[in-house]
Amino acid sequence: MFQDILPFWSQFLFITNMVVVHTCVTLLMDVPGCGKGYLGPGGLDDHEKYYNCTGGAAGYIDRYLFGEHMYKATIPMYETKQYYDPEGILGIQTSVFIVYMGVQAGRILNTYQNVKDKVIRWLIWGTFTLVFGLCLCGFSQNDGFIPINKKLWSLSFVLVLSGLAFYIETFLFLVVDIYKKWGGRPLFYPGMNSIFLYVGHEIFKNTFPFGWRPVDITHGTYLFMNLWGTFLWVAISIFMYKHNIFFSI
Template identity: 50%
Template structure:
């Protein structure tokens, strides 16, 4: 563009419009390199949706029963947000790993960063477990949400780092239509091994005084026949390895089934299925990287969602309690991760189509929160009992609902302010 033309443009259209014209011309020029790909807002929006719904239910959800977690088997709204959040972590993982490899960062350095981030997440989780005065080291709870994030991230990222390539080198192969799967067959083998380990431990481990494969809550469940079998193998592994004092002491089932044993919904055995759920999210990310057009992306996501959704339905027999493997967040059962993973594929497809393809929605206000997820999650945990996020109200649902919605809204306002100040916390 000549200097004369620039002057005319500046006088007629203003500086902002000139920059847009110049940028457009630069992108269309054959003598320049292609422009960098824009950030997919749908990913941050998805993450923001999961995060803000999680904060809402953690604040109390207006004290409505349908905003609480399922007592044992079943799937409520509150049961969806954590697995969605962990699934979307897998999607982002595909981008970050390939980006670092394309920058020629040595794999050992990438692994070092993976280990560092995992340790930070685990440590933050332990610290949050001591909030509210629970800082007696002899009774400190070891498992938790961020601990689950840290371990799952470490395993899936490390395995993926071993097999991924910085570039798509299989575009002209005969099997190019499935190149998001076949080159990673060893990765799949390892992950299926982890899933198989979960199945074998769940159904074959000898738990004293309990039948093999018991998946119930114990207590007065089934007439009290298995009173001290809470969680079956999952609860037993936690009590043996971590000790009863270092797992969650007040599970919801204690009130309903009058159980006496502590039980942790973020326990050790559930790490195996959460790892596989992150891996399913990673598969969604591989599809994004491999196929550039929106149609094959959404088509494959919908296929994946349908396949694993059907597996969840078959395993649970489309029943709350009568399936082979009921959908159960307390156990992080296989049917649970397949059901929530299927919803993840569907929800990402919807967000991607509406936000990034059709541009019908910017993703606001969820997008802003998704850009600063760790800061907002930790922040909401630390301020859950503090004004102005919450205050004492009466006993009616609408009063609690108003306060809980205000707490979420305040975090939305904070996330928008942080976004425009370009302040982001990354672990």
Template identity: 35%
Template sequence: MSGLWFEDPGFDYWGAVPMSELDVDEAYLNITLASDVPRPLYLYQLSDDCERCPFVRRASNYVSTVLKINTKSPSIFLTPDPPLGEFGCYDLYVQGGKCELRTARDPVNIVAPLIFWVTILVVLFSIFKTSKYYILKRKEKAEEEGEGGGEEPPPEEEESPSPPRRKRVKSLDAFRGIAITIMIFVNFGAGKYQFLDHAAWNGLQLADLVFPWFLWIMGVTIPIVMSSNLRKNVSRHKIFLGIIKRSAILFLFNIMLNTFTYNGNLATIRINGVLQRFATTYLVVAGFSAYFTFQPDSGENTMLPSFVKDITLLLPQWFIHSTILCLHGWVTFHLQMPGCPRGYIGPGGYQDDAKYYNCTGGAANYIDLLLPLLGTLSSIYQVFLGTVAGNVLLHHKDTESRIKRWFLYAVLCFLLTFYLVGFANIPVNKQLWSSSFMFLTSGISFVLLIILYLAIDHYNVWDGSPFFYAGSVDFELESIMTRSWIMLVDLRSSVRSFVSRSDPI
């Protein structure tokens, strides 16, 4: 048994079976069969990870026995039962045609270690920040006392005023740092907590936020870099050539990483992947931005009211990317695939009594086996929504207007998610990068940026550390993407989880 301290059940044996043989997320189930029970007795189990699946035979029992049961995902048996927990011990009595499941030993609290260590880190960080604050205050006081007793320094010569330096938006760095921190935590197993891992199919869990957050925050930086280049009179053609160069580097870089996973076999090497999706979405969104970004101060749109410039300056891009998103929806629900119903977006396998066993992912899987495309179409819109947030930063100079506009976009994203899930029956699904998943994670991104911006850049109640240091890179896009994803060398476990998709993390 690997659990210590918090995960110690407090006893070494349960009957004749040693607790040390239980691994993380395992429990004992003692099956007791009465003499009138026909043999064999079949135990059926259903996991919540398998949507609309039938009960699956777990074991065949001829005599009373003790089984190990996995408790990571919530599961039920064909009997009223309490939820099974880690290192718990349970008795299943079968007699007279009835089954009764009882808890013999309570499971451990698997969340307690997580709460404990998070609390320790928060306390240590608070002590560090408090100590730093008082040290700085003491230093300032000492400097003031030293200046008070000396002679007045001679007047300095007047210097020509330097141009005001643009204030760095530290909340963007903190945003990236949070995403990087969660990415590292998830890639190293997330403590084997099921609720911190990726959702098995439909749904949204913590690990599912990392990839869309990176795409969205990459989009935020695009208009900032584009505006800087245009102010320097860099031609749009030269900007586009730089975009192609960066995209090609990212694409080839992930091909190199995939040679580790596939042992360098070019016949089976995986073409699509995380950085490939970054490269493709960046090429499309930044490419259109290079040619369809209007500069309000250059005479291209001088008649626009200032409070709607962040919207109207992007009208051509709104039209282009909305068309791409509609194309994604049309292909998903109208493309006919061999042996599969039109518009199927389920996991295949055992769902619906294995009726669509080889239809995993529907059109998304069918197309991506030929060309990594369909999921990228909705990802492009996610990056574009990031550029919308970045344009708010450029064209709204005060905090109130920025927060109002970001909040408006967040509400719109949540309303669209509600409509797509509740009325259009499009579930939140990262594997397919469904439009509802894209809008939901984008809405969360807007909300997170609002919180960080208020705390760090407006009220200055937090400097963004320690996340700021992990995400503090220059606004140059090659630095952003390379720094953010250089730690993704070990993609093997994610690739195996869904080899036909292009978004393993």
């Protein structure tokens, strides 16, 4: 029953310790001028109470150790002036956790031979991580003990994302591999030119029609803009595939 876990107990112990250290530093470190446990974007957030606290402990540690980063991210919605790297020291620890959840998904695929066993294990892991993450964020978008925050790679974010990924893995495994009801299109096409699309997005992400500065600055408007940009790049990938154009390294 636990053959995908017990032989790898040392790996689980290492990952668990990493998450515990990340959580303790994030919530208990007394950041100068900001206090303990702030997980917000700074700037205008919370009536400018934490204006220069962008990223909380994660942002403070990175700025203290490295100064200004090459990656100079700001958050337009909150008019932040303080640079923050979403891929800093603390964020790496929780991103390692979500990568390991991918390892676990692959381990289940290779360990269990019966389709039913694979599906049950994926659903168990998906339900556990999803519910745990939702409990941490209080089943809300912006609140809870540890709010969902992609730029911080918060623990609730990686848990919720892991849970959804386990569910999606289960769905795709059944529909594509077992019942063969779907061949993966249109997602198949971007995968054939992934390097080109990545470089193209980095170059044109702030250029119309791929991106623009919304008049109404909300999460919804940015979501629509990014979905529209994704649609355009998928369309471009389909065009390239139909004309036998491929870029690879």
